[in-house]
Amino acid sequence: MDLAELQPWPGIDGQVALVTGASRGIGRAIAEALGRQGATVVGTATTEQGASGISTFLAELDVAGRGMVLDVGDSSSVEALYKDLKEAEGLPAILVNNAGITRDNLLMRMSVEEWDEVLNTNLSSLYR
Numbered sequence: 001m002d003l004a005e006l007q008p009w010p011g012i013d014g015q016v017a018l019v020t021g022a023s024r025g026i027g028r029a030i031a032e033a034l035g036r037q038g039a040t041v042v043g044t045a046t047t048e049q050g051a052s053g054i055s056t057f058l059a060e061l062d063v064a065g066r067g068m069v070l071d072v073g074d075s076s077s078v079e080a081l082y083k084d085l086k087e088a089e090g091l092p093a094i095l096v097n098n099a100g101i102t103r104d105n106l107l108m109r110m111s112v113e114e115w116d117e118v119l120n121t122n123l124s125s126l127y128r
C-alpha cells in the first residue's frame with residue numbers, strides 16, 4: 001500500500017501524535033501515515049540510535065516531528081517524556097501505544113527476568 005494515496009483524515013492536520021515503538025514495523029508505518037496527514041509526529045524508541053533514526057526518517061518524509069528515547073516500562077522515563085512534550089510540541093491529541101517486545105523463547109525456558117521484562121513493557125506500561 002502506498003501511504004501517499006491515503007484519503008485525508010479530518011482533524012489530523014496540525015495535531016501532535018505520539019507513537020511509541022516507532023523505530024520499525026507497525027509503529028513506523030503509523031508514524032508515517034499520521035505525518036503524511038499533517039500531524040506533528042513524536043515517535044519513540046528505547047535507544048538514542050533508534051530515536052535518531054526516527055528523526056531522520058521523518059525529516060526525509062518532510063514530516064514535522066522528531067524521535068525521542070522512551071522506556072515505557074520506566075515511570076521516570078514516561079514522566080520525562082511527558083514534560084518534554086508538554087514544553088516543546090504540546091500534549092498529544094493522538095496516542096498510538098504501539099511499544100511491545102517479545103523474547104522468542106518457550107515459556108518453560110524463559111528466565112524470570114525475561115518474563116518480567118515482557119510483562120512490564122507489554123502490560124504494566126499501559127498503567128503508567
